[in-house]
Each structure stands twice: as C-alpha cells, then as structure tokens.
Amino acid sequence: MKKYSVAIVGATGLVGRTFIKVLQEQNFPISEIQFYASSQSIGTEIEFNSQMHKVVELKPETVKKFDFALFSAGGTISKIYAPLFAENGTIVIDNSSAWRMDEKVPLVVPEVNSEDLLWHKGIIANPNCSTIQMMLPLKPISDTFGLEQVIVSTYQSISGAGNKGLVQLDFESQNLVDYSFTKQIYSNAIFHPSDENYPMWSNEEIKMVNETRKILHLPELKVSVTCVRLPIRIGHSEAVYLILKKPFKISEIRELLGKQNNLIVEDNFPDGVYPTAAQTKDRDEVFVGRLRRDLANPNSIWMWVVANNIRKGAATNAVQIAQKMIEMKLV
C-alpha cells in the first residue's frame, strides 16, 4: 500500500493534537510525519506510532514538500504559509477561515461535496465546525425535498475557541474574575465576536450562512443563524429548523437520514432517546434526533444535530478529506 508524507501545522493545539490521535486511530498510511508549531514549542516532543518527534518551529526556511499538510494554527498563519507549502506541491487542508470563501479553494465535507476536490489548486478548506455537522443531515434532505429556508440556533462548546477557551473556563470556575472573553463564560451563555463586515452579526453566524451556501452549491439559499457559546467543554449542539419545498413524512426523513454515511439517528423523544453533546467525546460521527413537524408550519421540520467540534468539526473532517483524495487518486 502506498504511504504518504504528512505535516501537521499547529501540532501542539487542540485540533493539532486531535489530528495526531485520528491519524493513528485510522491507521493513515504514513511514510513520514513532521510536527510544526510556534517558537514557544521548541523542545516539545510528540509521540506518534510509538516514536518521539521533535516539534519544528514554523518558519519560511523550515517549509518543505509533503504529500499533505494539515493546518490548524489560525488564519494569519494559514494565509502566509498555506501558499508556501502548496507552491512546493503539497496538498494543504486548512482548518482556519482564511481560505474558505476563496473562489479557487474547495470547501469540503467529504460525505456531501467530495466532487469539489476535483478542482483543487493545492489548498482545500475545512469548513467551520458548526457548519460541518449541519451539512450531513441537510444534504440528503435538500436533494430529496428541496430547501426553502434554514433557521438554526447553535449551543456551542468553549473548546471551539481552542485551548485558551478551556483554560479560561477552568480559571473562571475557580475564581469567577477576569473575563478575557469580554463576558464571563462560566455559568453563562455568550456570543462570538462581531463580524467585521456585518457588525450586528457575529463572525460565526456569517461563516455558517456563507459556508452552507458554498458547500450545498445553493448561493441563494435563505440561511438565518444565531450562534451561542456555552460553558460546555466539548460538543456542539444545534436546533435546526428547515422549511422544505416538497411535502414530506417524518418517517421518510428519518429513513433518508439513516442512510447518510457517518450520521447516526437517535430519535425517540417520548422514551428519552436523543443525542447530547456529552456523548460525542471521542466520537467522529454526527448525531441527529428530535425530528418533528412544526406545529405552526406543516411544511417545516425541526431537528437537533450534535457532534464533537474538535473531531468531525475539525480534525476528523480534514483527515477524511485526505483519505477521500487518496481514494479518488488525486494524490
């Protein structure tokens, strides 16, 4: 079996560490691996497949060619370094928002739009965590019944803000002072920062609108979003309301979602069966439940969609993109 050289950029972060776990769990065929981080991590060693590897400081001089570079070091680093790796012939799969809306860059959830990988030019963007999990149920419903409008409210974990979010939550839970998130996060519900182009909206809300349209190839789709951060460590939940174009039965939707790869339907609310964020620990799948026709609008359906934001929302989706590219013989 062919093996591939892989670089992890941002290897010491929450997503970076999860890349390392997922690659090992999935037995990704690796010939060589290199871990990059900032100057702060010089001297750090990371174990991979029972061997210790020194972290390399990311600098223009340390960039070299790999088959894949998995990036999770923030947008500023991606803007500068993704093109440097790509021009060497490396396929960059980027977790930041730096390239997602670039017309020349595919934005991919493998179960939904892997055909977009065919036109990549070296950089592939991994969507936002909240967008990825919503795409798995939306795609088959959109294809079969047509989407008139999507209205979603998110209930997002603080690990979406990286290590610093978890550290801040732990700190506040002991002291309840010094709110580096502008508002207290402990025992609270807060919003993401304001978007630079749409200041009345948060940047997370605008990402979900734009990315949903791009992934589903529905540039005019009506998408309305409210994103909320909660003091949950891992796992994002979403209350998704869909207005559909064609009549539907709930049983048809349940059957359709049951056939979607990597989507698990847990839908028996009267008996207490529905997914929650806590159960997504170490899970790569997306979970959906509480399928119900809206009481006021019979052409609309509600659902509850849950996933691990660090795994399917970031690291797992990126590794699946690399696996899909191997399967499609694009590398």
Ligand SMILES: NC(=O)c1ccc[n+]([C@@H]2O[C@H](COP(=O)([O-])OP(=O)(O)OC[C@H]3O[C@@H](n4cnc5c(N)ncnc54)[C@H](OP(=O)(O)O)[C@@H]3O)[C@@H](O)[C@H]2O)c1
């Ligand atoms: N957390 C999520 O749920 C999630 C989901 C989807 C996408 N993402 C995206 O993934 C990226 C990383 O998120 P995270 O949650 O893993 O953040 P994190 O825990 O704060 O980790 C950041 C990583 O970036 C590295 N880094 C920072 N500055 C660097 C520099 N100048 N040169 C090289 N490496 C540098 C850090 O290295 P040092 O340790 O050396 O500082 C660390 O490895 C972000 O773009 C984020 O938007 C996160």
